[in-house]
Amino acid sequence: MGKNITLAHGSGGKLTRDLIEGVLLPKFRNAALEPLGDAASLPFDGERLHFTTDSFVVKPLEFPGGDIGKLAVCGTINDLAVSGARPLWLSCGLIIEENLPLELLERILDSIAKTASEAGVSVVCGDTKVVERGGADGLFINTAGIGAPLENFRQSAIQPGDKVIVNGTIGDHEAAIFRAREKLGRQMVLNSDCAPLHELVASMVDAAGGGVRVMRDPTRGGVGAVLNELANGSKCSFTIQEDDIPIRNEVRGICELVGFDVMYLANEGKVVCVVSDGAAGAVLDAMRAHPLGRDAAIIGELTDDTRERVYLASGFGGRRIVSLPTGGQLPRIC
């Protein structure tokens, strides 16, 4: 009997990695795809360009702090930004379920246009498909993006003592989506962190003077998945100080209530950056001077432990391993 695709294959965790590395990569093997970065870096007419794509299936379509349109623009901008590129152009592919209210579609299109315009990128091509009722769920959006190189991050330069920085509170997006779905705590203010990070990233690059090793945006699978990927890719380990991670009280509360691990919660306006020890202070200062980095913090560092592990050290001296998540905590968060 054959195997079938499960929701966990789309979670950003272990099964997603198995699907990508075990099934997809062997079929498409090429130098641009192989690094499995957030965007491909391609040679074009003596220059390089960065190219990335993401589909968005978030439910509900509108949520506190954003909607599927804002998410689709920010997600692709952020993939370009953390790959070291300045985002230039976006494509926009809509798959609409028959009977979607035109008014809702218009609100989401307005949100795409506003987010793109504020971020200084243009939507230059698009496509619209409509499927019959029940053939899709409201609206899915794909955005692909092209960027120009800003900085050449070199993950291979990573060394023990390098610092791990995040630009603010983690887990906000997935917690906000969970809350919107379950309709709990109506008085609680909890917005998705959905935001375009390219300007923040540019200011970090400026401040770092070549000290940025690598950046990732911790979407599906959260900070835990991203750090595990970086540990695997660099044959190093990370020690993260639990007390140094910025977490909103509301997110902490939801995690305690439902049993979520905040390390695996998806973010849509966060960057995880590994930076040289020497540049960390300047990068942190630059981040805190930007509205999207006010709560930036150094949360840990790279160690010479070659077992490719992510350790979470508690304030009480305990230490636990944060492994690659095996399945997602919630489906359809982005």
Add this chain to the structure above:
Amino acid sequence: MGKNITLAHGSGGKLTRDLIEGVLLPKFRNAALEPLGDAASLPFDGERLHFTTDSFVVKPLEFPGGDIGKLAVCGTINDLAVSGARPLWLSCGLIIEENLPLELLERILDSIAKTASEAGVSVVCGDTKVVERGGADGLFINTAGIGAPLENFRQSAIQPGDKVIVNGTIGDHEAAIFRAREKLGRQMVLNSDCAPLHELVASMVDAAGGGVRVMRDPTRGGVGAVLNELANGSKCSFTIQEDDIPIRNEVRGICELVGFDVMYLANEGKVVCVVSDGAAGAVLDAMRAHPLGRDAAIIGELTDDTRERVYLASGFGGRRIVSLPTGGQLPRIC
């Protein structure tokens, strides 16, 4: 009461145009998007690049002559080719319904890899989302593509006497999808024409010596929709000779049986080319020398009638107007 999206909004006909020109374009207005071509032409580092996107929701996922994977690669290659670009790179975004057999997914991924490899393009980035059972229908694929300029087609140079050429029999794709769905005529051999056209297009450009005015790939809405768009865009009319249009007997049979108009049937391996009278012969010869152009034919010409109409002239001296289709004949053909 608000309006809702209908299947006809995705048909490639009048409602699609209303949605794009009335709702989408005003929100995203920019110089690259405005021409509403098959791909955007963008300035990059002193050169230009072409960028396009398409989502694919075809049902069934596998059909005679192709599958959704082959279609997703060919569709985006063809959008680049008819915009005057040499396709270089593709992105691939998968939206998978939970429970899709892994074996079927693997077959479709193999088809993507084979089609891309044979066409000399690379899939350089991708994304995978999984939605719960009932949240989508099997598999949707988005491909975006980047190409380098091959030739600068100038629709504005169009003039009366220019010839309209197609590279072979029209309507094969939609008729094959219809037949696969309705399971009629099991003995009948009728394959989709799904094929990558960039090499054929390159040979046409070579032969034309600058005589190509404009090309389009007649997918949703068929040759009828494409000619209407060209007539509107050029403030001219076309007279098409019905007897000169290559049509398979099987497709003609299905049209008579079901009442389809072959002029509106979708193609996935056809190009409609407006070429100067002087270059038409050389272009036709070049097309017929290519495996994908063996049945190429001059089917009509541009007239100085400024009413922006498409006339279909019959062998008996009759003439009817082929207007922009108002709705699609079948949903989910691509």
